[in-house]
Amino acid sequence: MFDGSLVAIVTPMHEDGSLDWVALHKLVDFHVENGTRAIIAAGTTGEASTLSMDEHREVVRRIVQWAAHRIPVIAGSGSNSTAEAIDLTKEARAVGADACLLVTPYYNKPTQEGLYRHFRAIAEAVDLPQILYNVPGRTGCDLLPQTVERLSSLPNIVGIKEATGSVERAREIMRLCRDTFEVYSGDDAIALDLILAGGRGVISVTANVVPAEMQNMCNLALTRRTSEARAVNDRLRPLHKDLFIESNPIPVKWALQEMRLIGTGIRLPLTPLSAHCHEPVRQALRSAGVLL
Numbered sequence: 001m002f003d004g005s006l007v008a009i010v011t012p013m014h015e016d017g018s019l020d021w022v023a024l025h026k027l028v029d030f031h032v033e034n035g036t037r038a039i040i041a042a043g044t045t046g047e048a049s050t051l052s053m054d055e056h057r058e059v060v061r062r063i064v065q066w067a068a069h070r071i072p073v074i075a076g077s078g079s080n081s082t083a084e085a086i087d088l089t090k091e092a093r094a095v096g097a098d099a100c101l102l103v104t105p106y107y108n109k110p111t112q113e114g115l116y117r118h119f120r121a122i123a124e125a126v127d128l129p130q131i132l133y134n135v136p137g138r139t140g141c142d143l144l145p146q147t148v149e150r151l152s153s154l155p156n157i158v159g160i161k162e163a164t165g166s167v168e169r170a171r172e173i174m175r176l177c178r179d180t181f182e183v184y185s186g187d188d189a190i191a192l193d194l195i196l197a198g199g200r201g202v203i204s205v206t207a208n209v210v211p212a213e214m215q216n217m218c219n220l221a222l223t224r225r226t227s228e229a230r231a232v233n234d235r236l237r238p239l240h241k242d243l244f245i246e247s248n249p250i251p252v253k254w255a256l257q258e259m260r261l262i263g264t265g266i267r268l269p270l271t272p273l274s275a276h277c278h279e280p281v282r283q284a285l286r287s288a289g290v291l292l
Helices: 021-033 053-067 082-095 112-125 145-151 167-176 188-196 211-222 226-242 250-258 275-287
Strands: 004-008 038-041 073-076 099-103 130-134 157-162 182-185 201-204
Touching: 004 211, 021 053, 038 053, 053 073, 053 082, 073 082, 082 099, 082 112, 112 130, 112 145, 130 145, 145 167, 157 167, 167 182, 167 188, 182 188, 188 201, 188 211, 188 226, 201 211, 211 226, 226 275, 250 275
Parallel strands: 004 038, 004 201, 038 073, 073 099, 099 130, 130 157, 157 182, 182 201
Antiparallel strands: none
């Protein structure tokens, strides 16, 4: 359904933590203008874990409204409560989201059978394309390839954001699942290699600050212009590294502040980027050609 660079968009906030709707609208236009292939609303990078339910719904609704069919919108609608994930996914469909992104249930530590039944329940309850999201480093639970294979037989489960950091894991999923099941990198650092291995793109943090460059790299890789893709990726490599110098989205929000695209707001328990990290992130931006 989607290929290339899909941005995991930040949620701009004022200094007091309230949502900055004006800045969010500008970011949507920024990604449309720079060729990003889809926007993920209210995901990990969007600080979904500290949004209230009403804020979560409103972020998705407004991004859909402002995208205005110029760019697909994928709603983050996962939860560690199956019933809550179903409700969020139903609401995403109601406001016009093109698909949803469903993180594995965090904290509960379900079995593989529990994971299968969780995602199957959402798929059966809501007629909307659904992308699984496996990020065991954050959730404490790993969706194994054999379980992904079972889930891929459900027609509206269309892909997975695989964020284990392993290209080999992605290859195994591609081998097991149907040809139309799409695998996306959840790690900017290995996105190029994963696309060259057969993946469809990346759900990207780096794309928040260099959207055109990330889409160019993905397009070059998808069309097997490998040496050109590697040259672009080499310029972006410092960003792939230093945008994770502290927990995401702390560094990327600071970078967007430096670019004068958003304000200073971030919600506890996350804190502003530590002073000693400013210069590495600033240098990574400059190496990627970002004018500050």
